[in-house]
Amino acid sequence: MLYNFMWSSLTCLFAYSFEREVTEKWVDKFPILYAAGQKRKYFSYTIFWKWVILAWFHGITTYVGVTLGFRGAVDLAGRTE
Numbered sequence: 001m002l003y004n005f006m007w008s009s010l011t012c013l014f015a016y017s018f019e020r021e022v023t024e025k026w027v028d029k030f031p032i033l034y035a036a037g038q039k040r041k042y043f044s045y046t047i048f049w050k051w052v053i054l055a056w057f058h059g060i061t062t063y064v065g066v067t068l069g070f071r072g073a074v075d076l077a078g079r080t081e
Contacts, residue, residue, distance in 0.1 A: 022033060036042055074080055 027033065
């Protein structure tokens with residue numbers, strides 16, 4: 001449980017502790033903060049569907065790989081040979 005806490009929860013809490021709101025003062029000073037969003041660099045319909053297709057591909061590949069990999073390892077009674 002300590003391993004999960006250290007690598008899952010603690011790292012998120014550490015990153016979130018440094019996160020803060022961007023006020024209007026910062027937006028006026030640093031307009032570059034929103035340039036990537038305005039150019040749709042990180043999120044668009046194309047990028048969204050690319051990730052959906054990749055997720056389906058990885059899911060199907062994993063399912064087929066495990067199914068074919070364990071074929072014959074367990075008989076119908078649930079015993080290993």
